[in-house]
Amino acid sequence: MPGEPGTIGNYAQRREFVVAVQLTRQHVVDILRKAGLPELSDEALRDLPDPVDSEQVVAWAASYGMNMGELISRMGSSP
Numbered sequence: 001m002p003g004e005p006g007t008i009g010n011y012a013q014r015r016e017f018v019v020a021v022q023l024t025r026q027h028v029v030d031i032l033r034k035a036g037l038p039e040l041s042d043e044a045l046r047d048l049p050d051p052v053d054s055e056q057v058v059a060w061a062a063s064y065g066m067n068m069g070e071l072i073s074r075m076g077s078s079p
Helices: 025-034 038-047 054-062 068-074
Strands: none
Touching: 025 038, 038 054
16 A cells, blocks of 8 residues: 555655666766856766766766755756
């Protein structure tokens, strides 16, 4: 039944579920430039494989002190 512990309907389990999405390196570079991070976009061109999955991008960005919240904020959007 939904909502019971151990089922897909349990909110706590659903929010921990992460799906990696394949992105092109150029897409990541474009987003970083749009966010006003040209130096970081240059690093992405050098460091990231193509294609790259979203989990790799998150880990890579964290090594530069960047997280999704900061990126969204720089782009002037909200989650």
